[in-house]
């Protein structure tokens with residue numbers, strides 16, 4: 305009997321979980337380390353932030369998931385990996401140090417504030433369930449506060465929302481707040497006039513959704529206009545102080561709530577006993593087998609890896625499909641014990657939604673807009689969500705919201721301050 309090799313996976317997102325699904329647990333001991341005890345579904349974070357979905361419908365507890373189906377047999381340990389020791393082959397979290405034979409880094413990315421001073425402490429972000437919930441609470445709190453304000457000027461200040469970044473996440477959250485303005489305010493917040501709420505989206509280049517087709521950008525601009533979202537193109541934010549955004553061209557904008565969707569960077573680690581090659585965006589440089597350059601027995605998949613070729617000289621796009629396909633290829637190679645299968649990205653296209661009946665899809669040679677695109681967007685997201693219970697819950701929520709514009713989720717749950725003791729290290 306030979307002892308099974310131990311694979312340690314950092315991160316149970318799209319990459320990590322799909323690797324577990326496809327790795328042969330009879331050949332390997334698999335340990336997943338994630339700082340959260342659940343897998344989440346980032347494409348729908350904006351719906352948590354805009355009270356469209358509750359976090360439970362798009363979160364999946366690892367301990368339940370790892371008991372069944374193709375992922376059965378892997379072990380989950382909670383922890384935030386802080387240090388990787390390549391010489392001794394260990395990873396260290398705030399709770400423990402674990403040995404590995406093979407390490408797979410699938411930790412994804414975090415927000416990048418490009419060194420703008422004080423931004424992290426002041427803006428709202430959408431990179432995790434917790435961040436989306438904070439965003440939701442702040443929007444709801446502002447709507448309540450504005451309802452109590454004495455003057456229109458006061459209300460306008462409280463309800464000045466700005467989204468920085470005109471990529472899919474920025475467009476989706478801008479559209480969702482625009483829908484609140486157009487369809488929800490008059491029904492649920494009678495003390496607020498439609499003109500009291502202002503939503504602005506800022507993009508540095510000359511079009512929204514610049515990774516999609518020009519027609520998709522144009523349609524998106526129109527959809528946002530219909531939802532009364534102010535779009536400012538070719539504007540770069542330089543600073544945000546005392547509720548004033550200053551742009552590179554010297555112009556200013558007053559905004560009390562800023563949602564930052566403009567940049568991401570690889571999750572940081574401390575390295576000991578080896579120096580992996582890191583490239584721009586704090587991503588690990590990997591080859592066509594996802595092996596990390598500069599260190600042995602270490603692989604990186606998903607958003608934190610950078611595999612470049614002629615098609616993608618700056619690395620493959622940071623998308624769920626890339627992470628899933630890399631995980632499947634890596635699992636096949638590890639299962640076989642030899643590295644023959646190279647990663648070959650099958651680009652299935654991209655899509656974004658702005659609101660009900662308003663979406664854009666660029667699927668290879670097929671381009672969809674409006675209602676058909678919106679139906680395709682819903683279908684793709686629904687089938688991608690893990691678990692039948694969650695699929696049904698999301699579908700019911702969407703049908704209900706479609707028919708009534710109403711949701712039972714505009715609830716302000718604030719965490720209590722005491723007791724101060726916490727089992728989790730902050």
Ligand SMILES: Cc1cc2nc3c(=O)[nH]c(=O)nc-3n(C[C@H](O)[C@H](O)[C@H](O)COP(=O)(O)OP(=O)(O)OC[C@H]3O[C@@H](n4cnc5c(N)ncnc54)[C@H](O)[C@@H]3O)c2cc1C
Pocket residue numbers: 314315316317318319320337338339340342343344346347348349350383384385386410411412413430431432472473571605606607608622623624625627655
């Ligand atoms: C708001 C939003 C919307 C998006 N929309 C789309 C979309 O519509 N379509 C699309 O294709 N892609 C979309 N993406 C991108 C997509 O989510 C990513 O490409 C995908 O999640 C990458 O998978 P991953 O496994 O590399 O990382 P992730 O899915 O981010 O998973 C990383 C995991 O690692 C854990 N982790 C991180 N650091 C540590 C650490 N130090 N220790 C322990 N655990 C750690 C995290 O908790 C997380 O569970 C979106 C992303 C966001 C944020």
